[in-house]
Amino acid sequence: MDAHLRPLMFSGRISSVKAYAIHLFARLAALMNKMNPDCTFCKIVAGTSPATILYHDEQVTAFRDLHPVAPTHILIVPNKHIESVNELEPADEVTVGHIFSVSRMLAEHEGIDSSGYRIINNTGVHGGQTVFHMHFHLIGGQRMKHPMG
Ligand code: AMP
Numbered sequence: 619m620d621a622h623l624r625p626l627m628f629s630g631r632i633s634s635v636k637a638y639a640i641h642l643f644a645r646l647a648a649l650m651n652k653m654n655p656d657c658t659f660c661k662i663v664a665g666t667s668p669a670t671i672l673y674h675d676e677q678v679t680a681f682r683d684l685h686p687v688a689p690t691h692i693l694i695v696p697n698k699h700i701e702s703v704n705e706l707e708p709a710d711e712v713t714v715g716h717i718f719s720v721s722r723m724l725a726e727h728e729g730i731d732s733s734g735y736r737i738i739n740n741t742g743v744h745g746g747q748t749v750f751h752m753h754f755h756l757i758g759g760q761r762m763k764h765p766m767g
């Protein structure tokens with residue numbers, strides 16, 4: 619696990635002053651990063667819409683899915699409004715890689731790293747995307763059905 623991820627995770631484990639500073643930083647970053655005022659996930663990133671946020675930093679925010687399909691169902695989103703994988707730019711590659719690092723960290727936190735989990739991205743209508751702010755589902759805590767599709 620990357621050491622630099624630890625101080626930022628799970629606001630209950632760090633001082634409230636530091637957590638608040640991080641929260642403000644994330645909100646500022648969201649506002650500076652082409653936030654879409656009509657987007658549900660942008661509002662969650664900005665802190666203006668409720669969600670159970672598990673992790674946030676300057677690049678990404680993770681929160682529990684409103685309608686979980688498994689004991690663990692977490693959404694990891696870039697703070698920047700990117701509609702879908704189709705709109706990714708080369709400069710976003712670091713953020714996408716970071717999403718996977720954060721997913722792994724959250725899987726450990728949820729205690730599902732050794733039992734296994736799925737990381738899913740839905741893109742566009744045929745992909746089943748319903749919220750057009752790119753996100754990755756981290757799902758686990760039970761054996762997944764296979765095959766997909
Ligand atoms: P997708 O179908 O891949 O676009 O996934 C969208 C996901 O977002 C679904 O699993 C929804 O349950 C979830 N969702 C929608 N609105 C919210 C919200 N306000 N807070 C948390 N999860 C949400």
Ligand code: ZN
Binds near residue numbers: 700
């Ligand atoms: Zn958005």
